[in-house]
Amino acid sequence: MRSSTVQGSKRKTTPTSASIAKRIKTKHVSTDELSWKKVTKPREADLGTGLDGFLELEEIEDVDVVYEETDVGRVVHFQTKEYEPHAKGKTDKPGESSDVVKDSLDVDALPDPVAFDDTALLPAWSTFHLHPQLGRALYSKKYTTPTPIQAQALPLALKGKDVVGVAETGSGKTLAYGLPILHHLLTEAYSHPIPNSKTGRPVRALILAPTRELALQVSSHLNDCLNAVDIAEDGAAAEPPEDAKARKKGKGKAKAAAEGADTENKPKHPPLVSVAAIVGGMSAQKQKRILSRGVDVLVATPGRLWDIIQEDDELAMQIESLRFLVLDEADRMIETGHFAELDNILRLTLRKSDDEVIEPENGLEADEAEVEDSKEGVKAGELQTLVFSATLSKDLQKNLKRRSRGRRRKNEKPASTLDDLLLRLDFRDPTPAVVDISPAGGVVASLKESKIECLANSKDAYLYYFLLRYPGRTLVFLSAIDGIRRLLPLLELLGIPAFPLHSQLEQRQRLKNLDRFKSTPNAVLLATDIAARGLDIPAVDHVVHYQVPRTADTYVHRNGRTARAMRRGFSLLMCAPDERRVVRALMHSLGREEEEVAEMPVELYMLDKLKARIQLAREIDSVQHKAKKEKHERNWLREAADAMEIELDSDLASDDDDEGTTGPSKQKRKAAAAKTAALKAELKAMLAQPLVARGVSTRYITSGVHSIADDMVAGEYHETMVGLRKVEAGEDLVPAKVRKPKGKPKVKEEYEEWGGIEAED
Numbered sequence: 002m003r004s005s006t007v008q009g010s011k012r013k014t015t016p017t018s019a020s021i022a023k024r025i026k027t028k029h030v031s032t033d034e035l036s037w038k039k040v041t042k043p044r045e046a047d048l049g050t051g052l053d054g055f056l057e058l059e060e061i062e063d064v065d066v067v068y069e070e071t072d073v074g075r076v077v078h079f080q081t082k083e084y085e086p087h088a089k090g091k092t093d094k095p096g097e098s099s100d101v102v103k104d105s106l107d108v109d110a111l112p113d114p115v116a117f118d119d120t121a122l123l124p125a126w127s128t129f130h131l132h133p134q135l136g137r138a139l140y141s142k143k144y145t146t147p148t149p150i151q152a153q154a155l156p157l158a159l160k161g162k163d164v165v166g167v168a169e170t171g172s173g174k175t176l177a178y179g180l181p182i183l184h185h186l187l188t189e190a191y192s193h194p195i196p197n198s199k200t201g202r203p204v205r206a207l208i209l210a211p212t213r214e215l216a217l218q219v220s221s222h223l224n225d226c227l228n229a230v231d232i233a234e235d236g237a238a239a240e241p242p243e244d245a246k247a248r249k250k251g252k253g254k255a256k257a258a259a260e261g262a263d264t265e266n267k268p269k270h271p272p273l274v275s276v277a278a279i280v281g282g283m284s285a286q287k288q289k290r291i292l293s294r295g296v297d298v299l300v301a302t303p304g305r306l307w308d309i310i311q312e313d314d315e316l317a318m319q320i321e322s323l324r325f326l327v328l329d330e331a332d333r334m335i336e337t338g339h340f341a342e343l344d345n346i347l348r349l350t351l352r353k354s355d356d357e358v359i360e361p362e363n364g365l366e367a368d369e370a371e372v373e374d375s376k377e378g379v380k381a382g383e384l385q386t387l388v389f390s391a392t393l394s395k396d397l398q399k400n401l402k403r404r405s406r407g408r409r410r411k412n413e414k415p416a417s418t419l420d421d422l423l424l425r426l427d428f429r430d431p432t433p434a435v436v437d438i439s440p441a442g443g444v445v446a447s448l449k450e451s452k453i454e455c456l457a458n459s460k461d462a463y464l465y466y467f468l469l470r471y472p473g474r475t476l477v478f479l480s481a482i483d484g485i486r487r488l489l490p491l492l493e494l495l496g497i498p499a500f501p502l503h504s505q506l507e508q509r510q511r512l513k514n515l516d517r518f519k520s521t522p523n524a525v526l527l528a529t530d531i532a533a534r535g536l537d538i539p540a541v542d543h544v545v546h547y548q549v550p551r552t553a554d555t556y557v558h559r560n561g562r563t564a565r566a567m568r569r570g571f572s573l574l575m576c577a578p579d580e581r582r583v584v585r586a587l588m589h590s591l592g593r594e595e596e597e598v599a600e601m602p603v604e605l606y607m608l609d610k611l612k613a614r615i616q617l618a619r620e621i622d623s624v625q626h627k628a629k630k631e632k633h634e635r636n637w638l639r640e641a642a643d644a645m646e647i648e649l650d651s652d653l654a655s656d657d658d659d660e661g662t663t664g665p666s667k668q669k670r671k672a673a674a675a676k677t678a679a680l681k682a683e684l685k686a687m688l689a690q691p692l693v694a695r696g697v698s699t700r701y702i703t704s705g706v707h708s709i710a711d712d713m714v715a716g717e718y719h720e721t722m723v724g725l726r727k728v729e730a731g732e733d734l735v736p737a738k739v740r741k742p743k744g745k746p747k748v749k750e751e752y753e754e755w756g757g758i759e760a761e762d
């Protein structure tokens with residue numbers, strides 16, 4: 002049995018209030034200098050509290066706001082209580098820690114060493130000898146076993162190797178690169194405490210992600226691993242925190258309650274390693290404040306980070322001497338229009354002497370010349386590069402490895418922009434390890450795929466059918482924002498809870514909609530491909546490709562929002578006649594045939610009934626849209642007339658609510674409003690009618706071609722579509738065509754070719 006602990010000095014004795022009082026003086030500071038504290042907000046939606054959609058909340062204590070009357074008017078000062086510099090290591094108030102402590106962390110301020118018996122509690126992880134704090138976090142999350150990508154990438158990254166990791170969506174890649182970084186930084190924090198100065202905490206790890214949501218998610222995921230977890234020190238007594246919490250509530254033994262109370266009374270220490278996200282949609286001032294407080298692991302989107310770097314030489318210098326660089330979803334980052342920013346950031350991470358081409362000596366091929374001294378990874382303190390995605394082409398991996406060994410070859414042309422991007426990375430490791438465990442055809446084993454072939458203008462009806470037939474949390478991907486704007490009111494009129502997610506929404510609204518989607522049962526998220534990559538939304542049951550994705554990679558990543566972490570998932574591809582060619586090409590590039598994807602069965606009789614509802618909803622939407630447009634134009638006209646001091650005709654000048662005006666326009670508006678109300682009433686009545694399958698008698702539930710009573714007895718009664726069996730999506734698929742063996746599958750061939758590179762070069 003192995004029990005691991007880390008060494009560290011203990012906090013010195015708590016100062017008396019008298020000694021504190023002596024050491025306090027007041028100081029005027031700017032808002033940026035205040036020690037803002039992060040307010041923890043639950044990851045789930047907290048609708049009703051008014052906090053949903055906020056990127057981050059911070060609070061501040063012990064600050065007086067002082068107003069000073071000056072010649073230029075009233076000036077606001079923030080006045081804080083400051084501890085005298087000589088009180089090093091004792092900056093926190095008794096029983097309370099603050100961010101000041103985090104900034105002035107030194108040997109005296111280190112928290113008690115944590116212990117965790119990984120051999121007993123997490124045997125499957127014990128070979129990695131992770132920092133005990135990480136062991137506790139994994140244990141508390143019940144991650145009993147590493148996922149395959151974690152099992153393969155962790156030993157390499159912990160050894161200091163550069164790693165290119167390719168594994169299926171939802172397979173735990175975030176921790177595959179996150180754990181080695183956190184392990185290194187936590188170990189270092191105890192063994193080489195950081196100097197007591199604000200500039201003493203440079204950014205050590207930079208994680209670049211393509212979208213804001215993904216960056217925030219990665220940051221929150223890594224922060225979860227750093228938050229102190231209370232676990233009984235004795236392995237035998239330890240239990241998952243959920244059980245411990247339940248027992249603390251009085252359901253268990255008194256001993257456990259006492260243990261819990263004891264832990265709760267201990268002062269909470271600030272994290273030794275801090276993780277923060279810098280993304281668009283947050284105020285620049287706040288971002289600078291976060292950075293000035295000291296961030297060890299910075300998770301960022303390239304665009305916003307480059308904006309800040311341009312104004313912050315200090316940060317630029319820190320990026321030049323990073324210890325870890327991670328590209329998460331590297332292949333997506335070049336699609337977002339931020340390639341230039343990304344390239345600029347990557348330039349900062351290049352070795353200064355690497356600009357020249359180094360040709361191998363003695364006529365040897367570079368790979369041969371360097372292969373021997375390459376096994377150990379990067380040298381101590383050098384930049385370690387980790388690149389992860391679910392889709393990195395084999396060719397790319399091949400070029401990457403060759404380039405990293407052979408340096409840039411004269412006249413070498415990259416095959417693609419992504420190729421180009423990765424070839425710009427300056428791997429310090431002569432032979433970066435490539436761990437590719439992506440499944441053949443890009444299909445996750447727990448995912449069931451299906452398709453529907455239908456006319457483009459019938460897609461609304463098929464989608465509505467799907468949503469009613471298979472209730473669940475559904476993520477619908479559309480290729481254009483216009484499509485989302487059109488579909489959203491339609492679904493709302495039909496009583497389906499739907500939320501939009503696209504780049505033209507404000508960041509606050511984007512997060513709010515994501516929160517609502519997570520917390521509303523059977524909700525629908527109508528999204529563009531900004532939601533295709535990396536988002537780890539719990540329990541997405543279905544993914545619908547309302548429009549066929551443009552590339553095979555997008556298809557794989559969109560599908561990857563469901564069937565995550567070995568859970569079951571379902572995807573539906575809606576294919577119009579003019580999209581079939583794209584589907585064929587898409588499947589082909591995944592090494593598959595279009596016919597392999599199973600057909601989703603549709604009760605056409607039921608579909609026809611839904612078409613009538615859709616038709617009515619469209620009509621209402623069109624009348625409402627017209628009325629809204631006219632109102633907008635009237636308002637514009639009124640404002641323009643006001644500005645030019647022109648008097649408008651009273652009919653035009655009147656508001657809808659104005660009493661007494663009876664001009665022709667007003668009458669037209671009234672008639673339109675009455676029509677909308679009538680149509681809405683009609684739709685309401687239609688929605689209230691049960692949807693009954695053909696051959697089903699609702700009067701006598703035991704008669705008819707299909708007896709409802711039988712379904713009720715079997716517990717398979719469908720609440721919305723009477724007479725249809727209640728099944729999960731995917732349970733009633735029309736079997737896919739069996740694949741004919743056609744020699745070696747494409748992907749396998751590529752893999753074999755890749756495996757032979759060592760010898761070939």
Ligand SMILES: Nc1ncnc2c1ncn2[C@@H]1O[C@H](COP(=O)(O)OP(=O)(O)OP(=O)(O)O)[C@@H](O)[C@H]1O
Nearest residue numbers: 144146147148170171172173174175391535537566
């Ligand atoms: N060892 C583990 N055991 C159980 N669950 C895990 C483990 N590691 C990670 N997870 C969970 O699996 C889910 C997917 O992880 P993550 O988001 O890192 O996947 P990913 O491979 O990055 O996916 P994508 O390619 O879509 O970005 C997360 O909810 C995560 O908490």
